[in-house]
Amino acid sequence: MSRIVVDADGLIKLGKSGVLHTLARAHELLVPYEVYREAVVEGKRMLHEDAFELEAEFPALGIEVAEVGPALEAGGSVGAGELAALRLYEASGAGAVISDDRAFANFLVRQGVPVFASADALVVLVESGRLSADQGIECLERLQAHIRGSVFESAMASIKAVAARPEGEGGVNENGERGKEQEENEDGDEALSVEGAG
Numbered sequence: 001m002s003r004i005v006v007d008a009d010g011l012i013k014l015g016k017s018g019v020l021h022t023l024a025r026a027h028e029l030l031v032p033y034e035v036y037r038e039a040v041v042e043g044k045r046m047l048h049e050d051a052f053e054l055e056a057e058f059p060a061l062g063i064e065v066a067e068v069g070p071a072l073e074a075g076g077s078v079g080a081g082e083l084a085a086l087r088l089y090e091a092s093g094a095g096a097v098i099s100d101d102r103a104f105a106n107f108l109v110r111q112g113v114p115v116f117a118s119a120d121a122l123v124v125l126v127e128s129g130r131l132s133a134d135q136g137i138e139c140l141e142r143l144q145a146h147i148r149g150s151v152f153e154s155a156m157a158s159i160k161a162v163a164a165r166p167e168g169e170g171g172v173n174e175n176g177e178r179g180k181e182q183e184e185n186e187d188g189d190e191a192l193s194v195e196g197a198g
Contacts, residue, residue: 003028003094006063007085008038010098013118013146015054017139022130023121024061030092032084036065039081066092077103089113100147119147119155126159133163 004027006014011031014020023029040058043051058065068087082104089097096114098121099105108115119140126136136159144152 002096003030003092005030005032005085005089005092005094005097006035007097007099007101007104008035008081009100009104010118011035011039011054012043012050013100013143014098014121015050015057016146017118017122017143019118019122019125019131019139020057020061022125024063026125026128026130029061029063030088030094031063031065032068032081032088033065034068034084035081037081078107082107086111086113117147117151119143119151123155123158123162126162133159136162 004023006029011020014023036058040051040055044055066088068084068091082099082101085097085099085104086108088094096116097108098118099108099115100117105115105117122131122136122139122143125131126133131139137156140152140155140159
């Protein structure tokens with residue numbers, strides 16, 4: 001099971017999409033306390049409904065909320081939660097970071113850190129057979145108002161491409177049956193691909 005650090009924007013959008021539970025079963029998700037504070041504690045203070053939903057779901061998700069050392073200095077539009085996510089990525093040996101914050105994603109790319117957006121995570125879950133194409137499309141449609149149009153269209157095209165594959169070439173068919181690739185790899189160790197991420 002690979003470890004993935006999630007920042008506040010990614011956490012909120014994964015929650016909105018309805019895919020957080022599936023992703024948490026497939027990967028060990030790590031959240032720095034600063035991100036939890038931004039997404040849940042401050043979100044509740046500002047009466048954001050998704051913050052209350054995340055707080056209620058967190059115990060069942062098994063997501064590790066971790067304290068990390070002092071934040072690095074990045075300047076610009078990279079905030080404390082993002083810097084804590086980078087610090088946790090470095091300290092934990094995680095394989096990637098999920099973030100929908102473009103400035104932070106660009107910063108991570110410059111640092112050589114694998115990063116991808118919540119829509120990319122959805123596509124990978126469909127490709128790995130953890131979600132059917134129909135489930136992936138439903139989750140992606142929940143995100144549509146919260147992500148750039150080009151990201152939505154790219155993810156939708158990728159999910160439809162998985163759905164169009166002949167049976168046995170991966171993904172889940174219209175009957176919810178897994179292809180041969182997924183039957184052979186039931187241990188859940190699919191790594192999230194970072195190709196085309198961001």
